[in-house]
Amino acid sequence: xxxxxxxxxxxxxxxxxxxxxxxxxxxxxxxxxxxxxxxxxxxxxxxxxxxxxxxxxxxxxxxxxxxxxxxxxxxxxxxxxxxxxxxxxxxxxxxxxxxxxxxxxxxxxxxxxxxxxxxxxxxxxxxxxxxxxxxxxxxxxxxxxxxxxxxxxxxxxxxxxxxxxxxxxxxxxxxxxxxxxxxxxxxxxxxxxxxxxxxxxxxxxxxxxxxxxxxxxxxxxxxxxxxxxxxxxxxxxxxxxxxxxxxxxxxxxxxxxxxxxxxxxxxxxxxxxxxxxxxxxxxxxxxxxxxxxxxxxxxxxxxxxxxxxxxx
Amino acid sequence: xxxxxxxxxxxxxxxxxxxxxxxxxxxxxxxxxxxxxxxxxxxxxxxxxxxxxxxxxxxxxxxxxxxxxxxxxxxxxxxxxxxxxxxxxxxxxxxxxxxxxxxxxxxxxxxxxxxxxxxxxxxxxxxxxxxxxxxxxxxxxxxxxxxxxxxxxxxxxxxxxxxxxxxxxxxxxxxxxxxxxxxxxxxxxxxxxxxxxxxxxxxxxxxxxxxxxxxxxxxxxxxxxxxxxxxxxxxxxxxxxxxxxxxxxxxxxxxxxxxxxxxxxxxxxxxxxxxxxxxxxxxxxxxx
Numbered sequence: 001x002x003x004x005x006x007x008x009x010x011x012x013x014x015x016x017x018x019x020x021x022x023x024x025x026x027x028x029x030x031x032x033x034x035x036x037x038x039x040x041x042x043x044x045x046x047x048x049x050x051x052x053x054x055x056x057x058x059x060x061x062x063x064x065x066x067x068x069x070x071x072x073x074x075x076x077x078x079x080x081x082x083x084x085x086x087x088x089x090x091x092x093x094x095x096x097x098x099x100x101x102x103x104x105x106x107x108x109x110x111x112x113x114x115x116x117x118x119x120x121x122x123x124x125x126x127x128x129x130x131x132x133x134x135x136x137x138x139x140x141x142x143x144x145x146x147x148x149x150x151x152x153x154x155x156x157x158x159x160x161x162x163x164x165x166x167x168x169x170x171x172x173x174x175x176x177x178x179x180x181x182x183x184x185x186x187x188x189x190x191x192x193x194x195x196x197x198x199x200x201x202x203x204x205x206x207x208x209x210x211x212x213x214x215x216x217x218x219x220x221x222x223x224x225x226x227x228x229x230x231x232x233x234x235x236x237x238x239x240x241x242x243x244x245x246x247x248x249x250x251x252x253x254x255x256x257x258x259x260x261x262x263x264x265x266x267x268x269x270x271x272x273x274x275x276x277x278x279x280x281x282x283x284x285x286x287x288x289x290x291x292x293x294x295x296x297x298x299x300x301x302x303x304x305x306x307x308x309x310x311x312x
Numbered sequence: 313x314x315x316x317x318x319x320x321x322x323x324x325x326x327x328x329x330x331x332x333x334x335x336x337x338x339x340x341x342x343x344x345x346x347x348x349x350x351x352x353x354x355x356x357x358x359x360x361x362x363x364x365x366x367x368x369x370x371x372x373x374x375x376x377x378x379x380x381x382x383x384x385x386x387x388x389x390x391x392x393x394x395x396x397x398x399x400x401x402x403x404x405x406x407x408x409x410x411x412x413x414x415x416x417x418x419x420x421x422x423x424x425x426x427x428x429x430x431x432x433x434x435x436x437x438x439x440x441x442x443x444x445x446x447x448x449x450x451x452x453x454x455x456x457x458x459x460x461x462x463x464x465x466x467x468x469x470x471x472x473x474x475x476x477x478x479x480x481x482x483x484x485x486x487x488x489x490x491x492x493x494x495x496x497x498x499x500x501x502x503x504x505x506x507x508x509x510x511x512x513x514x515x516x517x518x519x520x521x522x523x524x525x526x527x528x529x530x531x532x533x534x535x536x537x538x539x540x541x542x543x544x545x546x547x548x549x550x551x552x553x554x555x556x557x558x559x560x561x562x563x564x565x566x567x568x569x570x571x572x573x574x575x576x577x578x579x580x581x582x583x584x585x586x587x588x589x590x591x592x593x594x595x596x597x598x599x600x
Contacts, residue, residue, distance in 0.1 A: 058403065058404075058407050060407065060410060060411070105584060105587055105588060106587060109587065109591050111403065111406065111407075112343055112406055112410075113542065113587060113591070115343075115410055116535070116538045116539075116542070116583075117583065117587070119345075119531070119535060120535045120576060120579075120580060123531075123532070123535075123576055124576050124577050124580045127573050127574055127575075127576055127577050128574070128577055130573055131570075131571050131573055131574055131577075134571070134573075233531075237414070237418075244411070274422075274425055274426065275422060275426070277418045277421045277422040277425065277528075278418065278419060278422025278423070278426075279422075280415075280418045281414075281415045281416065281417070281418025281419035281420075281421070281422055282415065282418075282419060283415070284411050284412065284414050284415025284418065285412060285415040285416070285419070287411060288395070288408055288411045288412045288415065289394075
């Protein structure tokens with residue numbers, strides 16, 4: 001059933017080499033670069049899983065921060081009672097359940113409702129948690145475990161590798177095929193017997209679960225979590241921009257956006273900390289007007305042009 | 313009783329803001345997520361005119377409305393119209409419009425942060441108490457409500473009586489057929505967008521007389537306006553007003569009886585109920 005073509009083997013070997021390089025990174029680079037690498041690994045995880053859903057369906061999800069915060073809080077509340085790995089899995093489960101509920105409520109309808117709903121989701125969850133904390137007299141949660149920076153990095157790289165694998169498998173599965181049809185024309189998809197709502201809900205559970213898991217993994221890095229740290233709305237927008245900047249047409253597309261944007265973000269927030277919102281805004285405009293298919297689209301266009309020149 | 317009236321007063325201003333968004337989304341078909349930033353900019357203008365020139369916010373709106381109209385018209389013609397032309401389907405336009413207006417909203421927040429800083433701003437204007445049915449209310453809330461009612465009423469009449477207003481409603485129902493009966497759709501869509509922006513900015517000036525704003529609160533108002541528009545039914549003026557009053561009352565109940573920090577959660581509760589049970593809006597007919 002899983003027949004591999006020669007291009008698949010080629011892609012597989014390139015991915016394995018890149019993965020090995022990524023794994024060896026902490027021994028090569030210094031501390032500052034490693035911190036940046038942890039951020040990049042986190043955004044690779046978030047943006048790639050985001051694109052798995054939003055790429056084919058064109059539904060812009062802004063719920064990343066909400067799932068991320070959910071995961072961070074799962075870790076924060078459970079770290080003294082349960083082992084770390086179990087909590088990460090639990091966070092993923094909670095994320096999937098929450099995504100399923102949101103999906104069932106909004107994905108039956110037009111995409112706009114979904115965008116609006118996810119836009120305020122992190123803010124609403126934050127309000128509710130703040131309210132509960134005020135009611136119980138609690139302030140923030142101290143997380144008592146701690147890892148080396150390189151451990152965080154390896155955990156995130158492992159998660160990223162897992163997502164690439166899942167994404168690759170979905171692309172070959174019936175679900176992936178169904179989603180591409182939905183993305184092209186939902187009406188056609190419905191008429192050819194695809195349960196469009198169910199497919200979308202199932203797929204939306206992936207970024208939900210993944211974002212919650214990365215929130216749980218990263219939480220010990222913060223050491224102390226409170227609603228404002230765990231539910232930063234900016235996170236959702238950063239993920240959208242990185243994924244779209246790279247391009248959602250290929251599995252590796254978001255990665256091509258994560259690397260340059262993380263560096264740019266680091267530079268801007270170091271020298272002009274108040275202008276990060278402006279940077280976000282301009283990035284959105286650049287994507288829409290200049291790079292509608294992201295770097296991936298640009299690359300494919302250039303390649304097609306070169307191909308034409310050769311006269312194939 | 314006091315909560316109900318405070319809620320209705322708040323809902324009146326919400327109606328005005330949501331009406332602005334409805335003109336933009338329902339009529340000119342641009343989901344404008346930078347709507348809240350226009351509102352905050354309107355509030356900033358009122359604040360600035362009051363503190364620097366001690367000009368009453370009720371007079372400021374007469375300067376503000378034409379300026380906001382022109383600015384929004386330019387935004388539509390320069391930035392958004394190319395997207396309308398390039399879009400092959402409604403869905404693509406929606407995605408492009410969402411991303412672009414997000415971009416605009418962040419740019420606006422960035423500019424406002426750079427010019428005014430990140431502080432909260434508020435000013436006291438007409439704080440004198442007014443007694444109604446043995447409860448007291450601040451005069452500024454009542455004035456904002458009255459102004460909102462007048463503007464909403466005028467808009468409602470204009471949309472129902474004048475030729476331009478009726479054409480705009482025709483676009484909301486069916487842009488393709490309106491072209492067939494000789495309506496200049498691109499021109500009127502720009503007009504509706506600009507008018508919506510002007511109404512929102514005026515709403516911002518009115519709301520700033522009794523609420524504290526800061527450069528980044530815009531998105532909250534965008535969300536509330538969106539919830540109201542969807543609840544009332546996209547393109548439906550009457551539904552918008554009813555939905556806005558409902559949200560105003562519910563929010564005030566939650567703020568007074570449970571916790572003032574939960575107002576957005578209250579709006580979301582309404583939103584979920586609407587999505588689950590009446591996605592076509594309060595008065596909308598179910599599409600077959």
